[in-house]
Amino acid sequence: MKPLGTAVPSQVGQYRVLAELGRGGMGRVLLGGGPDGRLVALKLVHEQFAGDAGFRARFSREVDASRAVSGAYTAAVVDADPDAPTPWLASVFVPGPSLAEAIQTLGPLTEQSALRLAAGLTTALIQIHRAGLVHRDLKPSNVLLAEDGPRVIDFGIVRAVDDDRADITRTGWLVGSPAFMSPEQAKGQQITPASDVFSLGSVVVAACTGTSPFTGATALETLNNVTRADPDLSGVPATIRRLVQPCLAKDPAERPTPADLLTSIGHIAPSTQPWPAAVHGLIAQRRSDLAVLLTKAPGEPTVVDGANAPTVAQTRLDSPAGASAPVHVPSVRRIRRRVYLSAAVGALVLAVVLAWNLWPSGLTEVGKVSGFAEVDQVVFSQDGSVLASVYDDNTIEVSNTETHRRTGQIIGPLGGDNDPEVNDAAFSPDGKVLVTVSRQASGVSVQQWNVETGAQIGQPLIVRGGVSALSQDGRKLAILVAAARMQVWDVAGRRQIAQVTGTQPETKSTASVFSPDGQSIIGRPWEVSGDQAGLNNLVLSDVGSQRPEGRTIRAPSGTKFDVYAFSPDGRLLVTAGTDETVRFWDVATRTQTLQPVKVPGMLFQAALSPDGRALATVEFSDKRRLRLWNVADGKQIGPSIEGVVMMAFSPDSHTFATAGKDHTTRLWSVPG
Numbered sequence: 001m002k003p004l005g006t007a008v009p010s011q012v013g014q015y016r017v018l019a020e021l022g023r024g025g026m027g028r029v030l031l032g033g034g035p036d037g038r039l040v041a042l043k044l045v046h047e048q049f050a051g052d053a054g055f056r057a058r059f060s061r062e063v064d065a066s067r068a069v070s071g072a073y074t075a076a077v078v079d080a081d082p083d084a085p086t087p088w089l090a091s092v093f094v095p096g097p098s099l100a101e102a103i104q105t106l107g108p109l110t111e112q113s114a115l116r117l118a119a120g121l122t123t124a125l126i127q128i129h130r131a132g133l134v135h136r137d138l139k140p141s142n143v144l145l146a147e148d149g150p151r152v153i154d155f156g157i158v159r160a161v162d163d164d165r166a167d168i169t170r171t172g173w174l175v176g177s178p179a180f181m182s183p184e185q186a187k188g189q190q191i192t193p194a195s196d197v198f199s200l201g202s203v204v205v206a207a208c209t210g211t212s213p214f215t216g217a218t219a220l221e222t223l224n225n226v227t228r229a230d231p232d233l234s235g236v237p238a239t240i241r242r243l244v245q246p247c248l249a250k251d252p253a254e255r256p257t258p259a260d261l262l263t264s265i266g267h268i269a270p271s272t273q274p275w276p277a278a279v280h281g282l283i284a285q286r287r288s289d290l291a292v293l294l295t296k297a298p299g300e301p302t303v304v305d306g307a308n309a310p311t312v313a314q315t316r317l318d319s320p321a322g323a324s325a326p327v328h329v330p331s332v333r334r335i336r337r338r339v340y341l342s343a344a345v346g347a348l349v350l351a352v353v354l355a356w357n358l359w360p361s362g363l364t365e366v367g368k369v370s371g372f373a374e375v376d377q378v379v380f381s382q383d384g385s386v387l388a389s390v391y392d393d394n395t396i397e398v399s400n401t402e403t404h405r406r407t408g409q410i411i412g413p414l415g416g417d418n419d420p421e422v423n424d425a426a427f428s429p430d431g432k433v434l435v436t437v438s439r440q441a442s443g444v445s446v447q448q449w450n451v452e453t454g455a456q457i458g459q460p461l462i463v464r465g466g467v468s469a470l471s472q473d474g475r476k477l478a479i480l481v482a483a484a485r486m487q488v489w490d491v492a493g494r495r496q497i498a499q500v501t502g503t504q505p506e507t508k509s510t511a512s513v514f515s516p517d518g519q520s521i522i523g524r525p526w527e528v529s530g531d532q533a534g535l536n537n538l539v540l541s542d543v544g545s546q547r548p549e550g551r552t553i554r555a556p557s558g559t560k561f562d563v564y565a566f567s568p569d570g571r572l573l574v575t576a577g578t579d580e581t582v583r584f585w586d587v588a589t590r591t592q593t594l595q596p597v598k599v600p601g602m603l604f605q606a607a608l609s610p611d612g613r614a615l616a617t618v619e620f621s622d623k624r625r626l627r628l629w630n631v632a633d634g635k636q637i638g639p640s641i642e643g644v645v646m647m648a649f650s651p652d653s654h655t656f657a658t659a660g661k662d663h664t665t666r667l668w669s670v671p672g
Contacts, residue, residue, distance in 0.1 A: 012042050012088050013081055019293060031293075032090060039093040039290075040078060045086055059087050068131040073124035075144065075151045094151050095286040097279070099207060100140035104662075106278045109207045111237040116274045117143075118204045118243060119265045120150040125200060125258040128152070129193040136191060138199040139180040140206050147283050149274055178219050178372070179212035183227045183250050194252035197261065201247030202231075209235045213248065218393045219372045219410065363628060363638060363656060363668035369399050375659035376422065377646050381431035382473070384650055386451070387657065388434055389665045390422050396434065398451050401667075409454030414438050414447065426474035433457065435474030435491060444468045444479055446491055461494050463487070471518035476543070478512045478521050486512060486523065488543055500541045515587075516570045519543055538564060538575070540587070551590050555583075562620075563603045568610040568651065576603040582615060584608075584631075597634045599627070609649045614670060616656065618644050626658060628670070 010017055015032035021041065030042040045059055060082040067077050080089035099117070103109065109117065121143065128135055137154065144151040178186070182198035185191055205213045213231035216222040231248045233241050243264055249255050256264065273280055374392035381387075386407055389397045396411040411434060414422060423444075424437040434449045443464035448457040465479035465487065477489040478500075488498035500521060512523045522540050538553040538561060555561055555577050563576040572593070573585040580601060584594040597615060604620040614637065615629040626644040628637040646659045649670075656668040 009044075012044060013079060013084075013090070015040060015042060015079075015090060017042070031093065040090040041075075041093045042088055042090050044088045056082065056087060063089050065133055068133060069128050073120045073150055073152060074127060075153050091153075094144045094146050094153075095283065095290060096144045096146040096151070097282045097286075098141050099143040099145060099150070099203070102145055102275075102279050102282070103140065103207060103210050105282070106276065108210050110276055111208070111239060113275050114204060114207045114237070114240055115265065116268055116271075117150055117207050118200070118240070119262065119268050121152065121200050121203065122258045122262045122265065124150070124152040125193070125196050126262070128196070129258065134191055134193055135196050135199075136185065137177060138196055138203055139177045140203055143203065145275055145279055145283070147273075147280060178222045178226065179215050180206075181226060182252070184252060186223045186226050192252055193258070194255045197247050197255045197258060198249075198252075200261075201244040204240060204244050205231065205233065205236055208237065208240055215372075217373060218391075218395065218413075222372055363641070363670060365666055366655070366669045367404055367667040369397070369404050369665040371397055371663045371665070373663060374661050375645060375663065375665050377425060378648050378657045378659045378665050379425045379427065380648060380650060380657070381427040382429055382651075383431060386427070386431055387665065388425060388427070389659070390425055394422060394438075396422070396425065396436070396449075398434065408450075408452040411449045411451075411454045414445075423468065424470040426470050426472055427451075428474050433474070435470065437468055437470050437477065439468075444477070446477055446489075448491070461489070461491065463489060469512040469514055469521065471514040472516055473518060476514065476518050478514065480512070486521070488521070498543050498546045500543065500546050513565060515566050516568060520549065520570075522564070522566075522573070538573070550588075553585055553590050563606050565607060567608045567612065568649070572608065572612070574606050574608050574615070576606050576617070578602065582606055582617065582629075594631060595634055597629050597631070605646060607647060607649055609670065610651050614649075616647055616649065618647060
């Protein structure tokens with residue numbers, strides 16, 4: 001097994017590096033062994049941040065805050081060097097899952113376990129506040145479930161109670177997690193220890209029900225619920241409800257202190273297993289994996305966990321990602337809304353298992369971006385530096401692919417008539433502008449957005465017509481306007497630049513897609529008479545000459561094309577049809593090349609990796625299985641993944657992105 005991205009150092013301070021666990025918000029997270037044999041989690045700052053004086057100061061602040069807090073329910077910092085060329089800190093290694101992982105994988109905790117959790121978190125807050133600090137980001141992913149109780153982690157945005165310095169993030173940004181922050185935090189008001197008590201109440205409710213008592217369909221709705229609405233405590237046991245309800249008071253003065261709350265909780269009987277048996281099973285599995293790792297011969301560090309490192313709330317992506325050629329599926333949004341994902345719980349279980357265990361021959365999760373609505377689409381910038389997650393509520397979040405932090409403001413919600421649907425999106429070549437295409441009652445609306453500010457650039461371009469396609473650089477729009485006639489528009493210039501006609505007057509082209517260079521466009525004709533025999537054919541047209549080029553690509557008799565896409569270099573066309581077979585066509589000669597791949601069902605999406613070695617497919621079924629195939633021999637690589645809505649390859653073929661109904665965009669490492 002080999003490390004993620006660039007070479008992992010063999011030594012950090014006095015600690016020998018044993019494995020790479022993943023990525024944290026400020027840097028990579030490594031598993032280290034001290035001279036005395038003790039295991040530690042090493043947070044190593046990204047090299048590009050080490051030279052930033054402001055960033056280094058914030059890291060020093062985290063070190064100071066973490067050192068100031070000690071106790072049974074925090075993961076203590078045991079060593080650090082914020083002044084090193086590459087700053088680092090070492091904390092106690094906790095091989096337990098986060099509370100977020102546990103409730104997503106196994107469901108809510110039992111009443112007794114939730115009570116133990118509340119007692120542990122309350123004790124942790126007493127220790128934090130006693131040090132004169134406010135955590136400000138207490139949430140399920142920042143709570144680890146160790147075998148003897150909870151651990152509060154991640155003091156990256158902790159603040160001194162009397163600290164009146166400017167916020168550590170950009171002006172106007174919220175610091176914290178909307179579903180678990182306090183009303184005063186959501187309003188940007190002064191933060192006191194009472195804010196952590198509010199967050200504690202929300203975390204305990206989530207442990208009992210699986211979600212925050214204020215979760216809404218969008219981030220804005222969630223924040224409105226936090227500041228205005230009563231908490232949803234349905235499903236919370238009466239004993240727990242009695243404890244958390246005072247914590248969730250809107251007025252900080254009405255909330256109990258942690259000491260008062262601990263008195264209300266009362267005596268907790270000692271236990272060797274504070275959590276349900278299934279949680280201890282996860283802990284045991286991680287210890288077993290560590291035992292296997294530690295018995296290996298010394299050598300190159302091993303990737304143990306690429307998604308949810310035990311000592312960080314979220315693992316960050318290592319290698320940059322970029323866009324692969326999109327696959328066009330007619331009426332994707334409408335179809336997606338009709339698909340019932342019956343295996344959602346199973347998919348979550350699988351995701352967490354994959355977060356710890358490396359698939360020797362498959363995908364390994366290396367990072368994720370969590371949102372507040374279903375993810376409909378993922379789009380990478382052309383240089384791979386940023387990722388756009390298109391949400392079901394018609395908002396778009398753009399994140400840095402290395403830190404997974406939002407790079408600007410939320411885009412949208414998109415305006416327009418009749419609940420617009422985002423059908424397509426693409427970054428400008430410099431990554432500063434995001435172009436979106438949405439279907440509205442009045443036609444197709446093309447909007448341009450400033451990625452950093454989230455502001456709309458100019459007025460929308462409204463084109464009357466039907467099915468549309470956007471070029472990968474966002475510069476061209478193709479739209480079906482009539483039978484056998486497709487218009488091509490210059491988006492920035494807001495003018496029509498071409499009109500492509502079909503090969504026969506009795507056919508019309510639908511479901512278009514541009515070649516990667518935007519010079520050609522492919523359409524699938526069907527017969528106006530209604531027999532749809534033309535679905536067997538794909539016609540390539542040259543945008544410049546506005547005429548079909550070369551001969552038609554014809555599917556085998558009795559087969560209809562359902563999915564098709566260009567390879568990232570534009571040389572191949574990948575098709576899938578009703579015969580459950582993926583075929584590869586040479587664009588220049590219109591003939592089949594490579595051995596077809598037989599798939600176990602109708603496909604919703606297919607994409608070829610930029611290096612041409614791997615094929616990714618998503619099946620059109622209630623479970624929406626994603627499979628990775630070896631193009632050379634047509635064999636599946638590793639297990640399948642369920643619950644995938646959309647997916648895309650990075651341009652270097654090393655990273656793969658999936659969008660799911662669990663409000664999360666996941667990134668995976670592709671085997672070499």
